[in-house]
Amino acid sequence: MSAAVSTDGRETGTALDIRGLTTTYGAVRALDDVSFAVPSGRITAVLGANGAGKTTLLRTISGLVPATSGTVALGSHDLSRTPAERMPGLGLAHVPEGRGVITEMTVEENLRLGGLGRRTGTEPVPLERVFDLFQVLGERRHGVAHQLSGGERQMLVIGRALMASPTVLLLDEPSLGLAPRIVAQILDLLGGLARDEGLTVLLVEQNARSALSVADRGVVLSLGRVVADESAATLAGDDQLRHAYLGF
Amino acid sequence: MQQLLSTTLTGLTLGMVYAAFALALVLIWRSTRIVNFAQAPMAMVTTLVALQVIDAGAPYWVGFLVALVSGLVLGAVVERVLVRPVEGKAEINAVILTLGLFIVLHAVAGLVFGNDYQSFPAPFGLSGFRVGDLNVALTGFGIFTIVIVLVVMAALAALFRFTDLGLRMRAAAFNPEVSRLLGVPVGRMLTIGWALAAVVGSLAGLLIAGGSLVYPSYMDSVVVFGFVAAVLGGLDSPVGAVVGGLLLGLALSYVSGYLGAQLVTLASLVILMLVLTLRPGGLFSSASARRV
Numbered sequence A: 001m002s003a004a005v006s007t008d009g010r011e012t013g014t015a016l017d018i019r020g021l022t023t024t025y026g027a028v029r030a031l032d033d034v035s036f037a038v039p040s041g042r043i044t045a046v047l048g049a050n051g052a053g054k055t056t057l058l059r060t061i062s063g064l065v066p067a068t069s070g071t072v073a074l075g076s077h078d079l080s081r082t083p084a085e086r087m088p089g090l091g092l093a094h095v096p097e098g099r100g101v102i103t104e105m106t107v108e109e110n111l112r113l114g115g116l117g118r119r120t121g122t123e124p125v126p127l128e129r130v131f132d133l134f135q136v137l138g139e140r141r142h143g144v145a146h147q148l149s150g151g152e153r154q155m156l157v158i159g160r161a162l163m164a165s166p167t168v169l170l171l172d173e174p175s176l177g178l179a180p181r182i183v184a185q186i187l188d189l190l191g192g193l194a195r196d197e198g199l200t201v202l203l204v205e206q207n208a209r210s211a212l213s214v215a216d217r218g219v220v221l222s223l224g225r226v227v228a229d230e231s232a233a234t235l236a237g238d239d240q241l242r243h244a245y246l247g248f
Numbered sequence B: 001m002q003q004l005l006s007t008t009l010t011g012l013t014l015g016m017v018y019a020a021f022a023l024a025l026v027l028i029w030r031s032t033r034i035v036n037f038a039q040a041p042m043a044m045v046t047t048l049v050a051l052q053v054i055d056a057g058a059p060y061w062v063g064f065l066v067a068l069v070s071g072l073v074l075g076a077v078v079e080r081v082l083v084r085p086v087e088g089k090a091e092i093n094a095v096i097l098t099l100g101l102f103i104v105l106h107a108v109a110g111l112v113f114g115n116d117y118q119s120f121p122a123p124f125g126l127s128g129f130r131v132g133d134l135n136v137a138l139t140g141f142g143i144f145t146i147v148i149v150l151v152v153m154a155a156l157a158a159l160f161r162f163t164d165l166g167l168r169m170r171a172a173a174f175n176p177e178v179s180r181l182l183g184v185p186v187g188r189m190l191t192i193g194w195a196l197a198a199v200v201g202s203l204a205g206l207l208i209a210g211g212s213l214v215y216p217s218y219m220d221s222v223v224v225f226g227f228v229a230a231v232l233g234g235l236d237s238p239v240g241a242v243v244g245g246l247l248l249g250l251a252l253s254y255v256s257g258y259l260g261a262q263l264v265t266l267a268s269l270v271i272l273m274l275v276l277t278l279r280p281g282g283l284f285s286s287a288s289a290r291r292v
């Protein structure tokens, strides 16, 4: 792991090292030679307009779409050659866009499923740990997941991802369609997990302002290319970038 | 009274077989959105394999086991070798594939086992009981049919509800992409699903064969009945398949007993049409809940 320096000056290693990643859908180059390092134990926000390639970046990292070229190093593993179903065992969890609750199963079954694929060598996470974080899930544990509200579903998919004891968590627009108060709660929780448990978070967000408020770093994508890779504070203070790409 | 009782018991027994066959269709439909038209000839092949074993001198139960195990293998091989390449492609491809397999298995069975009618043994008596002066139409084999289908269904329900494998299989069926992200080897789950479905299909084949004649097309009418039962219960619902099978067995038994045996196939098609027009999702459809 190479050393990187984060906002607060603390040294940290690199959790994910993305080099020259290119993904094409037919003639569309959705990711074009993307390189950046994701510091471990920190939150890195991935920002950019609709269609910039944010979702494609996460889907390529987790193996749902094949990379045309480039590598993604997680420790000694090259994720670009690893099938998606092996990711959680290696410690990588991906909460996809549109949430990904399995609505036909109960809350508890969704969580159990998350635990089945946990990182190799880790002990099972007790369900109670998730219920402590999200009380409402405990109250609805035997209910079918399609009865949950949008915010509750978001809690469920995050809780389910945590059941796998990941070291790296990819989140695709967790705030989509949620009330600001719930968004704040979720971002808060992520901040806590990064700080206290060393969880690495790669957070895709439309809402640049709130993402940068919890993130340590920010990567801005435009048309599949990295146009900025800075500390969150620098990004938030760069008026030109903000106007051109972040819209606030 | 005597006739009503007999007709009902016959209907229940038949219904159990349809239920098993419908359940096999539903297991595959749920996980791969494919109606496996080849399920009847697959069951036919495994039954004929069992007959070879029995004719060679093995006890009935060895043949029984051989049929189920060859169903397991055949289901897995069909999924892995034939169905896998067309998964995720246009659904019509898979339908044509299973129809093709239907024809191929018929031809192969004819070549290997011959087209003659051969009698298949039954492990229990085939005559009804006498209770007092009442002749009950339930045979020993009928009781066996009901019990074994119930046992298999309970075992499958327990597998899906209580085991990690069952949880993974359901997840893979409902949402393959999310399942992969959670570490579920979706391809392997589909193979296991097809294998289990083929075992249940083989069981239906054995139960229909027991005490009667087998030949390459002996299961073909069951395709119609099993399909009607599955649609009746809602193709998505295993419980629906079982109830659909029982209802169909009873209905057809009453039609046969009171209106005439020649009307049975017609009646099953009328039921199919009624269900498709009045409740296209089936009696137990969970489709509305699923599409949220």
Ligand SMILES: Nc1ncnc2c1ncn2[C@@H]1O[C@H](COP(=O)(O)OP(=O)(O)OP(=O)(O)O)[C@@H](O)[C@H]1O
Pocket: A025, A028, A029, A030, A048, A049, A050, A051, A052, A053, A054, A055, A056, A057, A206
């Ligand atoms: N399956 C696909 N097939 C073809 N093109 C695709 C596919 N998925 C995405 N694209 C294209 O790739 C580009 C990047 O899409 P992507 O979904 O990664 O953007 P995004 O940054 O996540 O956008 P949003 O903020 O709207 O979610 C877009 O031009 C999109 O049209």
Ligand SMILES: [Mg+2]
Pocket: A054, A055, A056, A097
């Ligand atoms: Mg997106």
